[in-house]
Amino acid sequence: MMPLTTAVPETAEAAERSEAAAPAPTPRPEDLTFTPVDPDADAATVAAWLTHPAAAFWQMGHLSIDQVRDYLREISDDGAQAGWIIREQGVPLAYAETYDPARVLLDEVFAAVDGDLGMHLLVAPPPHDPAARRPGLTSAIMRAVVDHCLETLSAARIVVEPDVENDAVAAKNAAVGFEVLREIDLPGKRAALSVLDAERARAVRAQGAEPAGAASQVPHLRPEHLAPAQRHLVAKALAEFSHERLIAPEPDGAAERWVLDTGTSRWRFAARRYALHHWAVEASSLVREDAEGAELPLDVQQLVVELHRMLGIPDDLLGTYLEELASTLASAAYKHHRGGPSAAQLARGRTDVDVAADFQQTEAAMTEGHPSFVATNGRIGFGLDEFGAYAPEAGRTFRHVWLAARREHTLLSTAAGLGEEAHYAAELDAETRERFVARLTALGLAPQDYLWLPVHPWQFQHRVAVSFAPELSRRDLVVLGEGGDEHQPQQSIRTGFSRTAPERSYVKTALSIQNMGFLRGLSPAYMRATPAVNDWVAAQVRGDAFLRGVGFEVLREHAAIGFTGDAYHRAEPSSDQQKMLAALWRESPLPLLPDGQRLLTLAALLHRDDAGASVAAALIEHSGLAADEWLAELLRAYLLPVVHCLEVHELAFMPHGENLILRLQDGRVVGAFMKDIGEEAAVIGERALDEEIERIRHVVDDAEAAQVIFTDVFDGVLRHLAAILVGDGVLDEESFWGTVSAVLAEHERLDLRRRRRLDLRAADAVHHCLNRLQLRNTRQMVDLQDASGSMIRAGRLENPVGG
Template identity: 50%
Template sequence: MTTTAPDTTARPAPAGGGTAAPVRLATPGGILTLAPAVPDAPTVELLHAWLTHPRSAWWGMLDADADRVRRDLEELAASPYAGARLARLDGVPIGLVETYDPARVLLAGRYAHREGDAGMHLLLAPARTPVPGTSAALMAGVLRLLLDREGARRVVVEPDARNEAVHRLNARAGFTVHGPLELPGKTALLATCTRAQFEASELGPAARLLPDPPPAGEPAHLGRHPMRAAHRHLCCKALAEFAHERLLHPAPLGGDAWEVATADGRVRYRFRARRTALEHWVIDEGSLRRTVDGAAAEPDAQELVAELAPALGIPPALLGTYLEEIASTLASAAYKLVHRTRPAHALARAGFQEVEAAMTEGHPGFVANNGRIGLGVTEHDRWSPEAARPVELVWLAARRPLSRLDTVAGLDEADLVEAELDPAVRARFRARLEGLGLDPADYRWLPVHPHQWEHRVTVTFAPDLARRDLVLLGTSGDAHLAQQSIRTFFNATRPERHYVKTALAVQNMGFLRGLSPRYMRDTPAVNDWVAATVAADPVLAASRFTVLREVAAAGYTGDAYHRAAAAGHGEEGPHTRMLAALWRESPVPRLGPGERPATLASLLHVDAAGGSVAAEHVRASGLASAAWVRRLLDAYLAPVARCLLAHDLVFMPHGENVVLVLEGHVPSRVIMKDIGEEVAVVSDRPLPAGIERIRHVVDAPTAALSVHTDVFDGVLRHLAGILEDQGLLPAPRFWAQAGACLRALLEQDPATAQRYPLLAPRFRHSCLNRLQLRNTLQMVDLADQASSLQYAGELDNPVAGPAGGGPDGAGA
């Protein structure tokens, strides 16, 4: 970064000085905003990630620490001769602009200076999903600012002579090259651009100053640039996952180039990609090109789905619903590009809920993974996990005969309420009922999502409120943070208190996110049995594997919808799942000294610049990459497999259902959650009375899919691809570690080793997107999930063979 030379002569601060006001410019790529780069923590984090990225090597700061970045920013902010601005395109951070007086800084006495010269450096942020035209928009906007607003007569640049990309960009903007110039640390190529040269250039007409602020209420994230980036990323994900599920069959073009075309050949998608184990596609997102009738066209995720709908098998009547989920997923992705900008290296060191709010992918496998149909733009900014805004839950009182509460053994209603609500809140709730002439003893209390109160309870249950079968009590005062499931909340005021999961009438990933009081009545008993089973297993105890129990479930059943279903006049449907909640243990009280929690999903997070949280943990751990992976697998894969082998017990162990406990940056153990709805017993083994609903008997190969599909395909193939992409561990060596982990587990207990074919050469390819594409309204029957599975042939097992690196043992 530019440093300044001492000088006592007063001169005007150049553009980008620390006190300069933000400037907005219209460009073909979107609205460019240039604002002072203040040396606060978020800005330093972001710039540090950019400057130390391999693509920023020309800046010579690959080894810089955050303190150096901060010092440089502070020096620029204080300098009368230089300054720095952070550039955002439609709200997305895209680069850093440094401006300086070349008569005083860097070039003093080294070139033929003219009065009115302004020096400039541009740093285009590294991007996981590059959007064409971004660098041109930045260049055009900055030149327009300097020449029109800041009064420069000529702009001077001195990039490294070897930096061909910036030379091409300079030429497009009208710069004249004057020749090589020796500067400290580099041979530069001096170039200048006057107003006349800029106006006559390709980029001259491409930017103009905007005097007016945006209209009040305009969503910051629904601009051209973030949506273009979101489309490109989701198109790449769709092509990768649909090819993985064999819905699409990319044609090789030679080398690492591939093509997907519509049946009539009119639309073509070309990209570079590599395939790893489990037919996992890693697409270079910057390589994606779409053509329509031979002409270049912008990638569009909705158009991709519509164009490929016949191959995807979406029922025509449900195509609109799926396209709406795609649109909502795009809107969510655009929001995160604007508002969730913390880089991976910072997230690897951040707190539990900071990381939870920063997740951007929704689900690694599903394409339409952030539907949330039913939330408006203001509500998304209020209730979504990425908004990271504290939420106070609404509490209702429900008449006891018209509601139910079920708890784990040893917990009664009074204990639950006392633990979750402060004495003053309990007194206020009782006073509210007494003030209405009601006896508090006649009611039980349950929390409700504020959106549900506003949009459902006050409308769908209006008669129940009028009868005082339901009574609004108010809020508890505790601040809660929405989790990635959107309807589950972490108590930020009192982290030791339980998670609260609420019903929410929002469509997301093939489900209306309700909760059934009838279905949940057995949930505490199921959790008691699972927790006891896990605790009694010596192998699981040695790995310190535990579960977070769902200790209580409450629901209202006194409405007309339940009465009609009970009388046989209708079926239990969405209306009977709108007023219920459950309480799940928090992981915070279970943490020991030096331990910190993170969701397993965070290991799959890749930031906008391509930085990986998992890679940052590996680098900071002090372990070799293979050793770090083995520690993770011993903590995660081994216990999940043990539960199947020894107890016929399967979970849904995807990334959001697993709390990873780290010691420093090293995985030490995991805690499983979301037990009641997701757990199953796959044999006819004896079960306690009252929890028979979790029995789903299947054959051994199907049961083994709880590891093959849910762990290997659902989590590990993505992590293996990320670590290989980061240059840390080739995928065959990753899978060799997984094979070694399973073999070590099987050797511990030979009596259970052959019960399920975990090391079989192949297993059935169970597909997630096929489920959603088949029925976008309800993917699976929760009462019989196995019967809903969709298959696409078989996959080679990457841990089969003598060395666990594939059927032939390769990669060991």
């Protein structure tokens, strides 16, 4: 039997039809009574309502009266749920359920707080006789249910989760003031998690309707959501600018109290300092004062304006950086508004949905774009609707627009043994492939003359349909329509994960928005060798017994495509316009995941929920291991493979949080997948390479090779994780870095044929700075052809595992 609380509860569509008929008296909410459901007396009535087509979203129309009676008894006997029959003068009109979302249905997906109450509503089907139908009935019942929850049951906030396809209930919910927070996966449906608090319900009732148009599109841009976003981002700016020695706060009297005087404002705060010159700023302690000591609002843009000379931002780029900060604030306010799973929920994972849905819940829940960068969610080019559709935190899905690209101007590269036909058969269902062929044939074009290329919907709307107008007009490019798969945006915003068929590849496409110092294009020239590069890297990794033993694997980018039949490629100078039409396909981790394991992005280990709890601490608790033992397992799956690849294979990855996917079992890290191989892997020595992949060779000396560990792992990930675990009282700093040292020693003792032996015990290392890069040139942080030469250094950092 399908539990009622996992189905979508509403028959508003039928009621709306009834309201369009002949007039009849509309009940007042106060005329409706609520009595606890009586399973024996009410089962037949509720069962009859459930069989009506309008109740299809309940998914219970197949149940017998006895089965409904058993279900209602289950609800009545459960202390976390209750059923109610709603009557007018003794006549039953509707059935409602209330439940504790911390214990029922949403307990793995929603961080419920005291006073939250879940609600479901089933309205009786309309009479067959139009004259007997009553306009406004469903609306009156809905208002009565809201009043019952808020007033009689003393709820502070009502939570509902209707199916995203139930437009009728969405309209009814909006009419009484419910706000959609985000889309979530629940058993049997994709749901629009929505909330209504008492204050908002009263306001909507008083004004007669929910605000329409633009006023309803920015519920996140309110003081209660922006204030914590400002506080967090100011704290992060002070911490990271101090870490990079751009600013130097002074002691402010008491221990661990600091002040930064910009000449315009004084910024006072509490902070602890850790290894690697890490500043852990306590956001709640932040105070900004004017010259007379009067308190001023916290404002990260104002902080940058006051510091911009010290930060080295060119005058002509200051506005761009401030715009990226504004966008980052808007994103953070949205994340605060939509809420998210608690750290404990993310650590435990979902048991009510499949592994893919569990994995993607975490992906959408992340609130920190990058642990070190301050302006992390620029996304200049996205509008409000596009933010809601394509930002990973919105948790929604989209379909790629597919183009047919004339073969003579297009190159599709595939992994060895794959081939064009097998590739498209694996990534597109048969109906879609047939539709694409039919489209070309109907236009009088020969399908064999074209290759198929996926395009992000934003890119099609804003770039392809405009910037490639000549190519579309002469049929060098042909619009085929949407693909069949729904894709969910990843933290790497231009990459989509197939929710329709999770075993299919990620699809990464060009997305020409400005974000974190780059226009997010993809170069067709660079894509040409991507599958061959990935084949070679995968052969090194999969052929290595040590890497197999620690559960380290790579996700190959096994196909890539790029179009070059445009004026931008005929022009000699390189330009961003040459990177607007390309895509690649990367293996999904799902087919490679052993039974009983789940997936979690490495970035999640640095995530804190709205209450300030950390996922890392929750995972340690869930694992049952001592903190140092849990950390050691993480390092064997993450740190040691990166070191091993550098020393044994002279192979460097970009091992930051978004590029690693951890494999977990009962809270313990048992392995890892590395991704983003084609653009970011490099061979750092003179070992033999096929000419086709020679572009990945970037020969560096041992000291610079070791910087991969110092910069990307120690400084980029572990210093943040150390501060979290120490700050949470889970592990002291000495034990943290002592565990790192001990795990490194395990690898140092191994009898391996090393091409290099890196000195990771050096007393100090060069301090490479990320924010300095973005501040210097927010439009292009580094020259991708010489990333190492583009780095900005700020002295040296003492090595916490130095010998």
